[in-house]
Amino acid sequence: MPIAGKATLTQYIIEERRRHPGATGALNALITDVSLACKAISRKVALGALGDVLGSASTQNVQGEEQKTLDVLSNDMFLRANEWGGHVAGMVSEEMEEPYLPPQQQYPRGKYLLLFDPLDGSSNIDVNVAVGSIFSILRAPTPEADAKPEDFLQPGTEQVGAGYAIYGPSTMLVLTLGNGTHAFTLDPQLGEWVLSHPNLSIPRQTSEFAINASNSRFWEPAVKRYVDECLAGKEGPRGIDFNMRWIASLVAETHRILMRGGVFMYPRDSKESGRDGRLRLLYEANPISFLIEQAGGMASTGRRRLMAVEPESIHQRIGFVFGSSDEVARVEAYHSEEPQDTYQAPLFGKRGLFATAA
Template sequence: MAVPHVPLAPTLIGDLAAHGRCSGPAAAAADVVARLAAASAELARKIATRTTEPCVLEPWARALYRDAVTGADVAAVGMAGEAAPVPVTRGGSVVVTLVAVDEPANLGMDAPVGTIFSVLPVTDAVGGGLLQPGRRHLAAGIILFGPATVLALTFGHGTDGYVLGPAGFTSTRRGLQLPPESAVYAINAANARHWHRGIRSYVADLVSGSSGPRQRDFSMRWFASLAAETYAILSRGGIYLYPAESRAPYGHGRMRLVYEANPVAQLCEQAGGAATDGHTPILDLVPGALHQRTPLVFGSRTKVERVHRYLAGAPARHEDSPLFSHRGLFRS
């Protein structure tokens, strides 16, 4: 399908040149981002007009993005929903990871959906570059389709914000920085019975609010879209948790390391935040498989570090003893 050209922002190439990176794979990464941005504008129109059912939109979007990078300096695209990498250009210098539509079911209730992507250099490693640590990203970003179509993007020198208008994507916020303190956390509380002890203790302390050990009240939200949660945290701070669970299918987490956790972690770290699997920074993990899953905790650095302490430390006595629990004999 044809993809019309939509500029990312007039300053993009200038920004790259200022960092001395506008050559080879770096130039290929800039070209990929511009192509994905153009395709996302077409996807935004499709979503706004509601001409495609959610179950059909995701494969349509995959085809749209695949066509957008055809002819680019891209060796292959690893896409969620595809069993194996999709070859693009023999001898290409970069590879692309892509979630075409994050949580398409949200469209059924007019809630946000998004695209998550990253660009990495081709290597001799297994997978041609798709299975390498996220710290080697050349670019990473999310495109969120909501009341406005917005883009959060990093080339490894900070995270910037853009919004789609009639003339294309234009810059709105430079050098995003996560607020260090926020009273908001994002977690799927329906899975609470499957969380491990450290996460249960952490969330219990948040829920107890000003009467608990944190001595302040917190608010919880859950968009069910990683792209939407990421943009919210980049805008307002806070923390997102999708931890490992005691259930066998999710013992190693639910988020896909290559497609989801790595790009989000890159955006978050470049905005002054942190991202971890609960113990190790996400960007230091070496993927062993294209669809590998991982726990994911990201957001303001102090909050992520606090979760790490909860997971690493032994629980206090009252956390395990029914006598000292919130509804125990020695608590009203």
Template sequence: MLPMKANTPIPDDLAPVMNALCRVAADLSDLIARGPLGGRLGASVGNNTDGDDQKALDVMADDVFAAALKGTGIRWYASEEQETVNEIDADGTLALAIDPLDGSSNIDVNVSIGTIFGIQPALDSGEATFLRSGRHLRASGYFIYGPQTALVVTFGDGVRQFIFDRATATFTETETVPTVPASASEFAINASNYRHWSAPVRAYIDDCLAGVDGPRAKNFNMRWVASLVAETHRIMCRGGIFLYPGDARKGYEQGRLRLVYECAPIGFLVEQAGGRATTGTAPVLDRVPDSLHARTPFVFGTIEKVDRVTSYHDLPEREASALFANRGLFRA
């Protein structure tokens, strides 16, 4: 039985890939739902090439996705968990970048985690294929393993949503789709890094925190799940803004998130859903990765908010610093 029940056809050449991704996501969803009954999924098993702690589920998810893509038209497979690009089928015409398991610090604590993917045409060289801007993506999306397991995907013509129906083991398309609302009052950022941020980011967050008493004359709420997929799903449904800026910590000059596996696929999806996705200063889809595992500062969500962050970056450095000095709520 097909693992997807779609209201309208999925592009012919992408359907085998999508079916394979859905089959694996269905199995992962069942495994994740069993929690500790399914084994020690959150156990540390080593480090990936970026030095990130790898959990058992990170490695398992990578293995099963790669295996399932054989014979689906994928030539090149680039995974956050692997150092180099793998060739799956020499005669494939497509390339897939994947964060097999996103939000892995949440595996053991029963909080939503996910899978992020982007699909583009394959060039003769695997590396050259992925070292292009996100403008080359044909499709991108995520699976969220939460109270519902869902697939949210774009094929470049708006956004589609499928909910995993456990009764039929089928990802069933919904009539309504998440579209980033034009106004909202939530922001998401890891505020524990406040002291490491640049002046424009501090000034933006200070103005949110100042609420009705500050220049925005409005109160804001804050959320931080530490699963990019979960933050994305919330913003797709309810609006708001997500920021993971570059900061002054060693190794975080370009933030934490990976352009190829996380930010370009999410950026494409968010734009298709009526939102905006940038590096803080320019469209993230225009950014060309200089290496497979390149990181990028990432800001996305409701257009008006994301544009405001860009305008704070446009201020001359002296002005942004003055804003921070005047408005900083964390001054001693």
């Protein structure tokens, strides 16, 4: 029975499957498993201090970042919810150095690869700001066999599905299977995801941008030019006033842009040696790009389509600019106008390994 005339997630994915007569139902089952993990994480996040889950786990992930207790718990929930169904040939997580292969004796191998950031924006957990989980689904090159690390190195254009859950005032799941971007709100009483925002559409134009301005001294000239012009407002070359937001939670920023437009930038910069951006290509930038493009927006490295990038390693980072298409195109245009040699690769930058005293 539809709830208040709206479809549930289960009904939506069954309808989607009808469009693919050869489909076995494995993708639907995988999405159900992912959405179960998200429900479980949502319960933990909602309990906050009462759930004894805040604070640090006193460990570091592969990227040298401090792991929060909830990072570790959420990772475990994703692994447990998605291994038993037998729909994955392997998983990649922000919190694990190597791909995870479910124990062979217990669980069969499936035909999909699941890549995820189990808890995004974790610096916000202790201050009770919206956090989320992000996931990307690829086809396993060798179905029903152990996934190899290189199997995960597919460009974003190969994704069959992507989405995120946001744990905010309400819990929502935002999903694309390549046929539009749709948002489902969790009815906590029924435990059902209800299709509350079908066919999201990002306006082409916006006057709202999001960037961590504390990094401005490390930006490339094109990014600096773009932001300076926004800040100049009505009196500047753009002739309009801009608003600015920075939540420091990629999922929350994406959600705002899907709901009302805007542009988000975490560009390549020269802040840290050997780091080509802050966000991770395979389980942050690619799935968000798929959702944004399916909602009519643009997602870019700052220079070119992000989903066309051929990945080199599973935890690779990348510059990321996405949102309302007119603004993203403008950032790309500013980069293309720059002489090629203006970018100081982090290795040789002011704070880089081989920095020279100026």
